[in-house]
């Protein structure tokens with residue numbers, strides 16, 4: 001095993017990541033050492049790098065959509081023999097004993113640790129993961145194609161579940177998560193209405209290609225009342241816009257980890273049992289269910305491979321909204 005690896009490291013929020021050479025980490029008890037093949041670039045990484053999420057470990061290796069091969073085991077590992085392909089998601093550790101963990105809501109555990117935020121992540125040649133939080137990766141996805149399933153797909157799936165039985169589903173912000181969720185929603189027989197930023201014709205076309213029955217701009221009224229809406233764009237002003245578009249009893253699900261302030265709005269648009277809720281993190285059950293469903297539902301991901309050392313460029317393009325689907329970092333030999 002080479003003693004050193006490349007890693008893109010955040011030393012201070014607001015600064016570009018630095019390409020560093022670091023020792024390959026040693027797996028501790030219950031941990032797998034994973035040779036990273038691909039790591040998706042998620043909007044949450046941007047919030048960490050830009051300092052909008054304020055409690056990262058520093059220095060930090062970001063990245064929580066990690067696909068790789070198990071190449072080493074610490075003591076007391078029973079799962080995932082060497083050579084197995086695994087995925088490492090955002091949820092990296094939970095306490096297992098708090099009232100959230102004991103009631104199937106480990107996504108809300110106050111002690112939880114998160115990959116690429118409070119634990120080192122996958123913007124590197126190697127990463128560690130607690131074997132209990134790694135997922136097997138099914139289907140014929142290449143490593144690069146599989147990476148966005150780990151967060152865009154997983155959190156997208158959880159937000160879709162929280163949208164309930166909605167037949168007419170609005171999606172605000174048509175990026176990495178939306179492009180996966182639209183396919184799952186269509187597989188489930190729902191109608192998808194896509195809302196993109198004003199003037200973004202490419203995003204409208206992309207949404208229609210993925211099965212949206214209508215694509216418009218964020219302030220537009222959809223042709224039919226929606227049963228629910230999911231907001232992926234980190235823009236608080238979309239909350240009242242989405243409330244105006246949903247029918248009585250409908251839900252507006254805020255799926256990002258960070259959002260700008262929500263402007264005040266008249267009670268009238270919430271009245272008649274409309275709901276506003278947020279989605280936080282994932283449970284391992286979400287992961288297992290979604291990763292089994294994705295190949296069954298024929299989910300394909302649209303990805304753009306970027307070499308590891310160009311991570312700053314991928315982050316900049318995501319910040320500017322200049323990506324179709326998801327950017328995925330690739331390591332040598334991926």
Ligand SMILES: [Zn+2]
Nearest residue numbers: 095098101109
């Ligand atoms: Zn807990």
Ligand SMILES: [Zn+2]
Nearest residue numbers: 042044151152
């Ligand atoms: Zn993410």
